[in-house]
Amino acid sequence: MEPDQKAGPAHDAYLVRPIGTVRSPRSVPRHDHWGDVSAVIELDPAQLQPDAVTGLEQFSHLEVVFHFHLVPESATVTGACHPRGRTDLPRLGILAQRLKERPNRLGVSRCELAGVDGLTLHVRGLDALDGTPVLDVKPHQQLFQPAPEAVREPAWLRAAMSAYYF
Amino acid sequence: MEPDQKAGPAHDAYLVRPIGTVRSPRSVPRHDHWGDVSAVIELDPAQLQPDAVTGLEQFSHLEVVFHFHLVPESATVTGACHPRGRTDLPRLGILAQRLKERPNRLGVSRCELAGVDGLTLHVRGLDALDGTPVLDVKPHQQLFQPAPEAVREPAWLRAAMSAYYF
Numbered sequence: 001m002e003p004d005q006k007a008g009p010a011h012d013a014y015l016v017r018p019i020g021t022v023r024s025p026r027s028v029p030r031h032d033h034w035g036d037v038s039a040v041i042e043l044d045p046a047q048l049q050p051d052a053v054t055g056l057e058q059f060s061h062l063e064v065v066f067h068f069h070l071v072p073e074s075a076t077v078t079g080a081c082h083p084r085g086r087t088d089l090p091r092l093g094i095l096a097q098r099l100k101e102r103p104n105r106l107g108v109s110r111c112e113l114a115g116v117d118g119l120t121l122h123v124r125g126l127d128a129l130d131g132t133p134v135l136d137v138k139p140h141q142q143l144f145q146p147a148p149e150a151v152r153e154p155a156w157l158r159a160a161m162s163a164y165y166f
Numbered sequence: 167m168e169p170d171q172k173a174g175p176a177h178d179a180y181l182v183r184p185i186g187t188v189r190s191p192r193s194v195p196r197h198d199h200w201g202d203v204s205a206v207i208e209l210d211p212a213q214l215q216p217d218a219v220t221g222l223e224q225f226s227h228l229e230v231v232f233h234f235h236l237v238p239e240s241a242t243v244t245g246a247c248h249p250r251g252r253t254d255l256p257r258l259g260i261l262a263q264r265l266k267e268r269p270n271r272l273g274v275s276r277c278e279l280a281g282v283d284g285l286t287l288h289v290r291g292l293d294a295l296d297g298t299p300v301l302d303v304k305p306h307q308q309l310f311q312p313a314p315e316a317v318r319e320p321a322w323l324r325a326a327m328s329a330y331y332f
Contacts, residue, residue: 018177055259058318135272
């Protein structure tokens with residue numbers, strides 16, 4: 001049988017393995033006021049060498065990739081829904097919002113790095129619950145961000161999220 | 167046998183499944199000058215409903231999570247190395263840089279959204295090679311970014327990356 005060129009290559013699923021765990025005072029999902037939450041990322045010494053964090057203290061902020069592990073795969077949304085379940089807000093596609101019930105259940109969050117103690121990272125403002133499996137930690141580099149003045153986004157969504165951090 | 171409390175819960179690996187593919191004129195890895203690259207993210211209609219992108223056109227920038235699929239798992243770094251292989255630069259831990267040879271081989275990149283045509287997203291400045299499996303697309307929201315004036319990072323690294331986009 002000829003390969004179907006139109007369909008393009010079907011990529012394989014692949015296994016990701018947590019490299020650490022979030023320890024946070026928050027263990028119940030809630031929407032807002034994450035800014036003052038102090039938490040810890042415990043990196044796994046079975047996955048990483050001690051020098052995996054060399055130089056990390058030179059960065060003020062991290063980008064953390066994690067697994068929304070409390071969301072069952074069956075609960076993920078593949079179409080559109082109301083942000084935060086608020087029917088007074090317009091429906092948005094799952095890829096046009098940051099809802100946790102998303103394909104692959106991957107979270108990406110920025111937080112402040114308060115300190116590095118071996119493979120223990122002290123962070124502030126990380127919006128991930130206690131026990132969250134961490135898949136990656138990257139330094140936040142301003143170079144990779146769009147200039148704030150170039151960013152366009154819906155004002156109504158920004159208003160709806162205004163208490164997210166503080 | 168008693169569970170070992172000290173070790174903490176060992177998280178399970180889990181399967182992630184690509185939701186789309188990058189189509190880019192760039193098919194060979196290179197470091198710099200990504201800013202002008204126009205590419206397409208072809209989302210997979212077998213994974214997503216047509217309304218998964220409803221409202222996405224209201225955002226100027228995307229955050230794309232992808233798999234560095236050309237990096238074999240055996241090539242990943244679990245300790246420290248010189249950024250870009252440049253021995254004139256200080257060694258950095260793998261979590262203190264954004265090198266592709268990292269645990270779980272997950273990339274997170276911002277790019278400009280130039281247009282939405284069904285499940286085809288036209289983007290600019292996406293630093294991912296042709297054929298890259300896309301695991302998630304999120305809207306870039308300024309709310310989730312640290313204030314630029316609060317960001318601290320090593321000047322030498324910024325200098326070494328100065329041609330990354332333009």
